[in-house]
Amino acid sequence: MSAAIKRREFITLLGGAAAxxxxxxxxxxxxxMRRIGVLMNLAADDPEASxxxxxxxxxxxxxxxxxxxxVRMDYRWGANDADSRRRYATELVALAxxxxxxxxxxxxxxxxxxxxxxxxxxxxxxxxxxxxxxNSLSQPGGNLTGFTYYEYGIGGKWVDLLKETAxxxxxxxxxxxxxxxxTGIGQWAIIQEAARSFGVEVSPVNVRDADGIERAVxxxxxxxxxxxxxxxxxxxxxxxxxxxxxxxxxxxxxxxPLRYFATSGGLISYGPDTTxxxxxxxxxxxxxxxxxxxxxxxxxxxxxxxxxxxxxxxKALGIEVPPTLLARADEVIE
Numbered sequence: 001m002s003a004a005i006k007r008r009e010f011i012t013l014l015g016g017a018a019a020x021x022x023x024x025x026x027x028x029x030x031x032x033m034r035r036i037g038v039l040m041n042l043a044a045d046d047p048e049a050s051x052x053x054x055x056x057x058x059x060x061x062x063x064x065x066x067x068x069x070x071v072r073m074d075y076r077w078g079a080n081d082a083d084s085r086r087r088y089a090t091e092l093v094a095l096a097x098x099x100x101x102x103x104x105x106x107x108x109x110x111x112x113x114x115x116x117x118x119x120x121x122x123x124x125x126x127x128x129x130x131x132x133x134x135n136s137l138s139q140p141g142g143n144l145t146g147f148t149y150y151e152y153g154i155g156g157k158w159v160d161l162l163k164e165t166a167x168x169x170x171x172x173x174x175x176x177x178x179x180x181x182x183t184g185i186g187q188w189a190i191i192q193e194a195a196r197s198f199g200v201e202v203s204p205v206n207v208r209d210a211d212g213i214e215r216a217v218x219x220x221x222x223x224x225x226x227x228x229x230x231x232x233x234x235x236x237x238x239x240x241x242x243x244x245x246x247x248x249x250x251x252x253x254x255x256x257p258l259r260y261f262a263t264s265g266g267l268i269s270y271g272p273d274t275t276x277x278x279x280x281x282x283x284x285x286x287x288x289x290x291x292x293x294x295x296x297x298x299x300x301x302x303x304x305x306x307x308x309x310x311x312x313x314x315k316a317l318g319i320e321v322p323p324t325l326l327a328r329a330d331e332v333i334e
Contacts, residue, residue: 002325005062007301009227014272015134019202026126026288031134032070033070033071033072034065034071034072034098034289035072035074035095035096035097035098036060036073036074036097036098036099036101036285036296037074037076037092037095037097037099038053038056038073038075038076038088038093038100038101038102038103039076039078039085039088039101039107039110039111040052040053040076040077040078040103040104041078041079041080041103041104041234042077042079042103042234042237043079043238044077046238047260048237048260048274049077049155051076051260051275051277051329052103052274052275052278053137053274055275055276055282056101056180056278056279056281057073058242058279058282059278059279059280059281059282059283060285060286061287062282063282064304065255065282065285065289066284068101069309074095074097075188076088076089076091076092077079078107078110079238080104080106080235080237080238082106085106085110086110086113089107089110089114090113090114091333092114093114097118098118098119098288098289099110099118099120099285099288099289100115100118100119100120100166100265101120101123102121102122102123103122103123103124104122104123104124104125104160104234105122105125105126105127105128105133105221105295106129106234107122108120108122108125108131108133108144108146109131109132109133110216111164112143112144114155115143115145116142117143118143119143119144119288119293120144120145120146120294121144121145121146121147121281121284121292122145122146122228123146123147123274123277123281124147124148124149124189124277125147126149126152126186126187126232127148127152127186128299130146130161130186133146136240137272137299137300137301138298139295139298140294140295140297140298140299141295142294142295143248143294143295143317144212145284145294145295145297145298146281146284146299146300147277147280147281147284147299147301147302148299148300148301148302149232149272149302150232150271150301150302151301152187152189152190153190154190154257154265154270154271155157155187155188155190155191155193155194155229155231155271156190156191156193157227157270158191158199158229158231158257158270159172159195159198160194160211160227161255161268161270161307162227162253162254162255162268163200164322165253165255165268165314165321165322165325166253166319168225169226169227169253170200170204171201171203171223171227172195172200172202172203172224172227172228172229172294173202173203173216173217173220173224173226173227173229174200174202174203174204174205174228174229175205175213175228175229175230175231175243176204176207176231176233176235176284177206177215177231177233177234177235177236178206178207178208179206180314184209186233186247187189187231188204188274189254191231200334202222202229202312205217205220207235207236208235209234210239210242213239214244214246216244217243217246217250218250221246221252222249225254226252227254227255228243228247228252228253228254228255229254229255230243230254230256230257230261230266231257232257232258232271235237235312237258238261240256240261240264240266241264243291244261244264245265245268247266248265248313248316248317251317251318252317253267253319254267255267255268255269255270256269256272257269257271258272258274259306259308259331262308262309262313262333263310263333265313266310266313267310267313267319268307268308268309268310269306269308269312269319270304270305270306270307270308271305272302272304272306273302273305273306274304276302276303276304276313277302279298284297306327306331307329307331308328308329308332309325309326309329309331309333310333311332311333311334312333312334313333
C-alpha cells in the first residue's frame with residue numbers, strides 16, 4: 001500500500017469527508033455531537049498536512065473531543081488554489097459547523113467572506129490585522145481569532161543565518177509571494193534592510209508557478225557567490241521539492257522558513273513549529289465549543305522556534321557549517 005493511500009485513509013478516519021453530511025444522518029445523531037470544519041492550504045497527500053491534522057486531532061482528544069463520538073471533522077484541502085479555496089470555504093459554511101479552523105490568512109479570509117457569525121480559528125496567519133481578519137491582536141472584535149505565523153522581523157534572522165553559513169555570500173535571491181501579498185511585501189522589506197547591513201545584494205523571485213521558479217532561480221545562479229532565502233510562502237511550501245532540487249543543482253546555499261524544508265533536503269531552516277500551532281489551536285476550538293467567543297480570545301504568537309541544519313546537504317554543497325552554528329541547532333540531520 002502506497003504512503004499516499006495510507007495518508008488518505010488516515011485523513012478519512014479523522015473525518016475528512018469530501019461531501020456534505022446528509023441531513024438525515026445529522027437528524028439521527030445523539031445529543032452532544034459537535035461539528036468542526038477545517039480548511040487547509042496544503043494538498044491532502046502532503047506529509048506536512050498529515051502532521052498538522054494529527055496534531056489538531058491529538059490536541060482535541062486531550063481536551064475530551066473524540067472524532068466519531070462527540071465531534072465530527074469536515075476537511076477541505078485548498079492546496080493554495082484560490083478558486084478551490086473559495087469553493088471549499090463556501091461548502092464548509094453551508095455545513096453550519098460549530099467552528100471552522102482555517103490554515104493561513106488566505107483561507108481564513110475566504111471563510112470570513114462567507115460568514116460573520118460562525119466562529120473561525122485561524123492558524124499560521126502572518127499579519128491578521130493587516131489582512132483585515134481582526135481589529136487588533138489583543139481584542140479581535142469579530143468572529144475570528146487564532147495564531148500568527150511569526151513576525152516579519154524573522155527575515156533578518158534568515159539573512160544572518162545564510163551569511164553565517166556561507167561567509168563569501170554576496171547575493172541572495174528571495175523566494176516570496178508576489179505583490180500585492182502583504183506577507184511577501186512585509187518580509188521583503190525586513191530582508192532588504194538586514195541584507196544591507198551584511199553587504200548582501202538581494203533580488204526577489206516571485207512565486208507563481210513551477211516554471212517561473214525554475215527560470216528565475218536558474219537565471220540567478222549564473223553569477224557566483226549567490227544563495228537563496230525562501231520566505232514563508234504557501235506556494236513555496238507546495239513547490240518545496242522543486243526549490244530544494246534547484247538549490248542542489250546550482251549548488252546554492254539556502255535558508256528556509258520551516259523545519260520540513262530541511263528534513264526534505266534543504267540546507268538550513270529557522271522558523272516556528274507549525275504542528276505545535278495546530279495543537280494549540282485545539283485549545284481555542286475547545287473554548288469556543290464550550291461557549292466562549294472569538295472576539296474575547298486574543299490572537300497568540302508562536303512560542304516555539306526551531307533551527308534545523310542538514311549536514312548531508314551541507315556536505316553535498318561543499319559547505320562546512322561553523323561549529324558555533326551547529327551548537328545552537330535544535331536538530332541536526334546527518
